[in-house]
Amino acid sequence: MATHQHGNYPPVSITNTVCVYPKPSRPHKLLPLSNLDRQCPMLMYLVFFYKPSHSHTQYPSLGSVFNCLKSGLEETFSAWYPAAGRLRANPSDGKLDLWCNNGGAILVEAVTQVKISELGDLSQYNEFFEGLVFKPVCSDNFSEMPLLVAQVTRFGCGGYSVGVGTSHSLFDGPASFNFLSAWAANTPMSGNIRGHEQQHKPVHERGTLLLGHFQTQKGKGIARTLQNSNPMMMVAAIAHLYQLIKQAAMDLDGKFAKRTQLISEAGCPNQENFALKTLHLSAAMIENFRRKISSASRTGISCSSFEVVAAHLWKARTKALGLKNERLVCLQFAVDTRNKLVPPLPKNFSGNAYVLASVALTAAELEEESHEAIVEKIREAKNSISNNYVQAYINALESSQATLPPLKELTIVSDWTRMPFHRVKFLNQEAAYASPLVPPLPQVAYFMQSPTESGGIDMRIGLHPQIFNAFCHYFLTNFQ
Numbered sequence: 001m002a003t004h005q006h007g008n009y010p011p012v013s014i015t016n017t018v019c020v021y022p023k024p025s026r027p028h029k030l031l032p033l034s035n036l037d038r039q040c041p042m043l044m045y046l047v048f049f050y051k052p053s054h055s056h057t058q059y060p061s062l063g064s065v066f067n068c069l070k071s072g073l074e075e076t077f078s079a080w081y082p083a084a085g086r087l088r089a090n091p092s093d094g095k096l097d098l099w100c101n102n103g104g105a106i107l108v109e110a111v112t113q114v115k116i117s118e119l120g121d122l123s124q125y126n127e128f129f130e131g132l133v134f135k136p137v138c139s140d141n142f143s144e145m146p147l148l149v150a151q152v153t154r155f156g157c158g159g160y161s162v163g164v165g166t167s168h169s170l171f172d173g174p175a176s177f178n179f180l181s182a183w184a185a186n187t188p189m190s191g192n193i194r195g196h197e198q199q200h201k202p203v204h205e206r207g208t209l210l211l212g213h214f215q216t217q218k219g220k221g222i223a224r225t226l227q228n229s230n231p232m233m234m235v236a237a238i239a240h241l242y243q244l245i246k247q248a249a250m251d252l253d254g255k256f257a258k259r260t261q262l263i264s265e266a267g268c269p270n271q272e273n274f275a276l277k278t279l280h281l282s283a284a285m286i287e288n289f290r291r292k293i294s295s296a297s298r299t300g301i302s303c304s305s306f307e308v309v310a311a312h313l314w315k316a317r318t319k320a321l322g323l324k325n326e327r328l329v330c331l332q333f334a335v336d337t338r339n340k341l342v343p344p345l346p347k348n349f350s351g352n353a354y355v356l357a358s359v360a361l362t363a364a365e366l367e368e369e370s371h372e373a374i375v376e377k378i379r380e381a382k383n384s385i386s387n388n389y390v391q392a393y394i395n396a397l398e399s400s401q402a403t404l405p406p407l408k409e410l411t412i413v414s415d416w417t418r419m420p421f422h423r424v425k426f427l428n429q430e431a432a433y434a435s436p437l438v439p440p441l442p443q444v445a446y447f448m449q450s451p452t453e454s455g456g457i458d459m460r461i462g463l464h465p466q467i468f469n470a471f472c473h474y475f476l477t478n479f480q
């Protein structure tokens with residue numbers, strides 16, 4: 001029996017591990033991936049917490065829950081079959097594609113004597129959460145690695161967690177939410193509504209996002225435009241990244257030791273230098289701040305919750321860093337392109353469809369600009385995401401990819417507020433909380449729906465300890 005122990009908590013003990021396959025098996029199929037899918041072929045983890053019921057109705061036994069999740073996943077694979085596949089390198093160019101080969105997913109059963117109440121505020125990251133997910137041993141042959149892993153853990157109080165890891169090459173946020181919702185709906189717990197996957201049948205073919213698609217389009221000029229231009233400079237997000245990298249390189253004094261240090265840091269970013277913090281923004285706080293910005297605007301600008309929080313986050317984080325006035329600073333945020341492409345992607349597209357929009361200023365300009373001016377720049381960047389932008393973005397990713405060096409001047413935001421993961425009912429009720437684990441870039445800020453207040457936002461962000469207090473002060477004090 002394998003065990004995992006984190007901190008002073010009792011261990012988590014694995015009691016059963018199985019491989020779950022599609023039923024019935026499907027014909028093998030190669031699914032070409034887009035460059036958006038290939039950016040981050042890593043497992044992304046979410047842990048769903050289900051507290052023990054206060055009513056007389058108790059959760060089923062661990063074995064029963066495990067078997068229900070297993071049979072539900074087998075059924076879900078009938079429509080979401082790529083999740084049971086494996087990544088493999090295309091022999092012609094070495095790029096990753098998806099081999100739908102019924103390779104299966106890993107499902108793990110575990111127990112712990114810890115009570116969920118002993119974990120405190122579930123919205124705050126806890127190292128103990130890392131023991132609530134299954135992490136496959138890295139293999140030299142990545143084509144053997146599962147693209148989906150899950151672990152159900154029964155707590156000493158009778159509550160459960162379901163920790164799920166999905167490859168980012170499979171799904172982006174909305175697709176992941178749809179997959180998890182389909183699995184939960186197909187899990188034969190009492191009261192669940194079956195057939196979610198039939199109502200929302202996913203579309204897995206990458207279609208217009210494949211590199212060669214736009215090159216075959218006639219009369220739209222996109223191929224000719226890309227041939228005569230540098231696609232990296234056509235994409236604001238990538239152009240701004242190059243400016244930040246150039247700025248970081250100029251900081252070096254040319255000594256070999258410092259260059260070696262930069263390369264080392266780029267290859268192995270030290271996640272231990274970041275502390276994950278979740279800040280709770282109530283609906284009232286957000287609405288008051290929106291009104292303050294609108295009243296200060298000459299045009300009576302109406303702004304979204306995302307725009308005001310992102311603008312304030314950028315200003316507060318940059319100020320906490322204490323950067324020199326002339327430093328270039330950049331805000332980048334993910335934009336869903338499903339309705340930006342011509343023609344639009346299918347409604348239930350299951351792949352990665354997000355690109356980054358970008359705004360860049362000097363630190364002095366950002367400090368001097370009003371919140372309403374920053375909101376307007378965010379809106380302009382969002383509206384700049386067009387069919388041409390997306391195709392240029394995909395084309396730019398065709399260049400050799402290198403790991404980015406640490407860029408403290410870069411603020412990145414991922415908006416999850418339209419993906420209410422806490423509503424995924426694996427155990428016939430909403431989760432008390434759905435907590436993401438440490439992401440590949442821990443400094444990314446995630447905006448998540450509050451499970452306890454409509455309109456509220458939980459903002460999870462990774463911060464260096466030396467700016468932690470300053471950031472919280474600038475962000476919360478000025479957000480009132």
